[in-house]
Amino acid sequence: MIKNERSDAKSSKRNQLLATFFATIGSFGLGTVLSWPAPTLPQLSAQTCSAECGDHLVLSTEQQSWVAALINFGAFTAGPIAGILMPRYGKKWTMMLLSVPIFIGWLFLIFACNVEMLYVGRFLTGFSGAFSLLAPGYIAEICQVEIRGALASFMQVMTMMGLLSTYTIGTWLDWRRLSAVCSVIPLLVILCLYFIPRSPMFLLSMGLKEEARSSLKFYRGGNVDVTQELLKLQASTEESTNVSTVRAVSLLSNKTYLKPLCISLMLMLLQQFSGIKVISSYIVQIFQNAGSKFDANICSIVVGVIQVTGTSISVLVVDKFGRRRLLILSEMFISIAFCMLGTFFFIQESHLPCPTPETCQDQVVTAETVDNLAWLPLASIVTFAVAYSMGMGPLPWVLNAELFSKEAKATSSSLCASFNWLCSFMVVKFSPSIETVIGASGSYLSFAALAAVGTLLIVITVPETKGRTEEEIKQLFEEQVSDSGDAEGGRVKIQNTEECDQDLLKPLVKERTIEI
Numbered sequence: 001m002i003k004n005e006r007s008d009a010k011s012s013k014r015n016q017l018l019a020t021f022f023a024t025i026g027s028f029g030l031g032t033v034l035s036w037p038a039p040t041l042p043q044l045s046a047q048t049c050s051a052e053c054g055d056h057l058v059l060s061t062e063q064q065s066w067v068a069a070l071i072n073f074g075a076f077t078a079g080p081i082a083g084i085l086m087p088r089y090g091k092k093w094t095m096m097l098l099s100v101p102i103f104i105g106w107l108f109l110i111f112a113c114n115v116e117m118l119y120v121g122r123f124l125t126g127f128s129g130a131f132s133l134l135a136p137g138y139i140a141e142i143c144q145v146e147i148r149g150a151l152a153s154f155m156q157v158m159t160m161m162g163l164l165s166t167y168t169i170g171t172w173l174d175w176r177r178l179s180a181v182c183s184v185i186p187l188l189v190i191l192c193l194y195f196i197p198r199s200p201m202f203l204l205s206m207g208l209k210e211e212a213r214s215s216l217k218f219y220r221g222g223n224v225d226v227t228q229e230l231l232k233l234q235a236s237t238e239e240s241t242n243v244s245t246v247r248a249v250s251l252l253s254n255k256t257y258l259k260p261l262c263i264s265l266m267l268m269l270l271q272q273f274s275g276i277k278v279i280s281s282y283i284v285q286i287f288q289n290a291g292s293k294f295d296a297n298i299c300s301i302v303v304g305v306i307q308v309t310g311t312s313i314s315v316l317v318v319d320k321f322g323r324r325r326l327l328i329l330s331e332m333f334i335s336i337a338f339c340m341l342g343t344f345f346f347i348q349e350s351h352l353p354c355p356t357p358e359t360c361q362d363q364v365v366t367a368e369t370v371d372n373l374a375w376l377p378l379a380s381i382v383t384f385a386v387a388y389s390m391g392m393g394p395l396p397w398v399l400n401a402e403l404f405s406k407e408a409k410a411t412s413s414s415l416c417a418s419f420n421w422l423c424s425f426m427v428v429k430f431s432p433s434i435e436t437v438i439g440a441s442g443s444y445l446s447f448a449a450l451a452a453v454g455t456l457l458i459v460i461t462v463p464e465t466k467g468r469t470e471e472e473i474k475q476l477f478e479e480q481v482s483d484s485g486d487a488e489g490g491r492v493k494i495q496n497t498e499e500c501d502q503d504l505l506k507p508l509v510k511e512r513t514i515e516i
Helices: 014-023 027-034 037-044 061-110 115-142 145-172 175-182 184-194 199-206 209-220 228-243 246-255 255-272 275-288 297-321 321-350 357-361 368-371 378-394 393-401 406-461 470-515
Strands: none
Touching: 014 184, 014 209, 027 037, 027 115, 027 145, 027 175, 027 184, 027 275, 027 297, 027 368, 037 061, 037 145, 037 175, 037 275, 037 297, 037 393, 061 115, 061 175, 061 184, 061 199, 115 145, 115 175, 115 393, 115 406, 145 175, 145 297, 175 184, 184 357, 199 209, 199 228, 199 406, 209 368, 246 255, 246 406, 255 275, 255 393, 255 406, 255 470, 275 297, 275 378, 275 406, 297 321, 297 378, 321 378, 321 393, 321 406, 378 393, 393 406
């Protein structure tokens, strides 16, 4: 035993909590990037910014949609880059290296003098999307099993806190000063992560056993005997190294891998088409268009607070109530929320200005009716925020990590993450154009219909993974494939039997005919 190590010493969680906080600062930054358009685009809109705007940047609806959506291309690009960097430098240094282009992106936004600089800035800040995979992965490698799930889910809480901070600061600062404040975050990521060691798992994979021991002692406490845990980590690392990775062709041809892949892709699609990016990117404009009596920025802050609270609660209850049940309830209430919001805008669109007071008396929907329902947009989005935070926000990522077996996890998880950002781009980019064509009510009622269909799909296809190991989940899909194969084989067997019976009858019929 190494000197000063005690087998009876209790491990300390302090450094694990500290490292979790440092690793999720990048996730906080992701939240600021996602919500930056909400307070910014109204300041750059032709409707709210006249020729007297100080920086003379006025964007059309099409340009605004590109500014909001380009971060998804950045996140899509950052995924493969992170995949190249991680095996060589580990998750810690990958997060630090990716923070450099993110900081450069914020500089482009701070000093933007044309829309092209805004485009470049949004693309580079989109690299923060890689933290949605890097931060939970790093936390899972350094934390003890009993707190691993809760701390890995803390990434989503920090992302929601990033959204809230942008909504709050953007209420009082113009968009350039807001960008300057946000640019501090990638610098904090580099500074804070520099002072904590790389994960023991990565160091063992590089053959650095003594450095791995030192890292594990840092995360468990200086006096704790880490010999047994180090041996287990070493065995796990060797096992992971020996497992061959499944290629994309095998994922599509083998039903044992294809079914969980389709479920995860479906959840990623439902998550993005739930309308979350429309809400986070255009929330201030939504309240302004609704003509709400409440200040649009204050409403966005209220929604941000609820998202943080809801996500924090989901971290605590997900292992108690199960993934499937929370997903079903979440998607169902998202549908209800968008029905409420779509109904309000339908009523608002049905109200036409009255040329004379006598004409107003004949209208079914009056200005007074619309004013009396001014609370409905806030109530709708609050309902959406609670529902999304409790289920469709964190749980698709949880299932993306749980559904796949070891040999399929790397390929499947990265494919689903890339698909998620692609769906996010489509929603953010094309939602304003679709709203122009079918109106706000049509747009939001479409989201409601998609969520209703999504609820049924989850009921039919998504299994419960709570309390099941990786091998048990794989066995579940193998049994389903085997059962479907047996059923198909049974049909073929019956068909072949019938054909055999007919063949046997033919000579009997022939003989009978001869006798006659």
